[in-house]
Amino acid sequence: MGFLVFFKSYLNSFVFIIMMFSMLLHAKIGCETIIQDYISKPRLKIFLKNFITFINLFSLLLVIVAIVRLNII
Numbered sequence: 001m002g003f004l005v006f007f008k009s010y011l012n013s014f015v016f017i018i019m020m021f022s023m024l025l026h027a028k029i030g031c032e033t034i035i036q037d038y039i040s041k042p043r044l045k046i047f048l049k050n051f052i053t054f055i056n057l058f059s060l061l062l063v064i065v066a067i068v069r070l071n072i073i
Helices: 002-008 010-038 042-072
Strands: none
Touching: 002 010, 002 042, 010 042
């Protein structure tokens, strides 16, 4: 239950969201670099980059919703 106390602080929640945003951005850039280097089919590159963008945005949305719900409880 210590994590609930941690996320009750708005500063901790904000810093956690910033950390998650930077981690997801770093992961997105890394995955896109791998796709750029190892995938040769242009249509597959476009699909995979769009898929990675979708997954990253969805993950960020889940993180934000989870933090907001922890602060409301």
